[in-house]
Amino acid sequence: MKHSTRLNHPPAVKVPEDNRPLVAPVYQSVKFTFDSVAESERQSRGEREGFVYSRVSNPTLRQLELTLAAVQGRDDCLLTASGVAATSMALLALCKQGDHVILFAQMYQPTRYFVRRLLARYGVRHTMLSIDDIDGIERTLADTPTRAMIFESPTNPVLKIADLRRMTAAAKNSGTMTILDNTFAGFHNHGQYDVDVFVHSLTKYASGHGDVMGGAVIANRALIDAMRTDFIVTGATLDPHAAFLIQRGLKTYSLRYERQCQNxxxxxxxxxTHPQVRVVHFPGLPSHPGHALAREQMHDFGTIVTIELQGDAAAASRFSESLQLFAISASLGSTESLVQPGQLMRPRDLSTEEKGWAGISDSTIRLSIGIEDCDDLIADLTRALEK
Ligand SMILES: Cc1ncc(COP(=O)(O)O)c(C=O)c1O
Structure with missing residues (x-):
């Protein structure tokens, strides 16, 4: 065999059946082969297991899909290249022209854009509500035939808590699919509620280290199977190496999330208790309007603390810039602490009334709490508040 041939046909290394790697290897291969055309055909007819092409399925992705489905308490999962791909693909796969969707002013801005601008181009109508208007939600579901209701809990950034029992019951009564973006609460939360589809940004707590992006759609098998082809043909799948890094990150997910919650x-x-802080939005405080609901619905209260400072946008900037252990940055859920002032989260697409529901002002500051020593974080916050 000449070099150019050998280099393209490297010697196969067989790992014996009783000699498995403890960590599953990355299947960084686009294509998979069978020994015969007949077996290839049997696989394509669904008569045997196997892999063909990584956009369709890949063993590294499959391991991550099964892990995430298990921790969220559902049967199966589809992986995407980012969290927004998970949300948009779930909506695209479930909705058709003429359908009606309910969404909320407190949602992640790209989700609002996707429903209000992009789905609208394809004839999908919507109603935007406030997540704490449970009577309005029940009324809209009863009055308007609705294909899907997409929501978050706790919401970003002021951490309102959705009433999952009432929302899912009302949706079931009117034949509406519920899609919960469970990124903030995490995979270990909310599985006990009758939610049809969970979506997650894996960019946050799953990978945990801020070095890889990904998304997941988790549901029962029949629903995942019904959506699978739409996902395959739109092609926003995850790369195997990203899936490997996320699977690795998940090993410390529980430890990280628990420590972040305690902090x-x-x-x-x-x-x-600090005089420079006007309001603290954190569902773990008894003064938070959603405290009782969060206690009933969640195992913990999450890792985000949002505050309203005494003072204006300039004070919020000064505070954010004075912090040494909190980086000024978007995103959340990584091991290091982050700060995001309200000026960087302004919901420009919302009406005045909707902006009031969203609750973001120039004095709002979102803190994503990491796993650092809590005394050091409190000392840093103390110093910045004094400035
Ligand atoms: C609640 C929520 N959903 C979805 C996303 C989108 O995730 P990604 O950045 O992985 O696309 C984010 C990102 O911040 C988010 O906060």
């Missing part, structure tokens, strides 16, 4: 609780309690 967040202590920081929220500290900030609630």
């Amino acid at each position: 967040a609780q202590r920081i929220a309690e500290f900030l609630a």
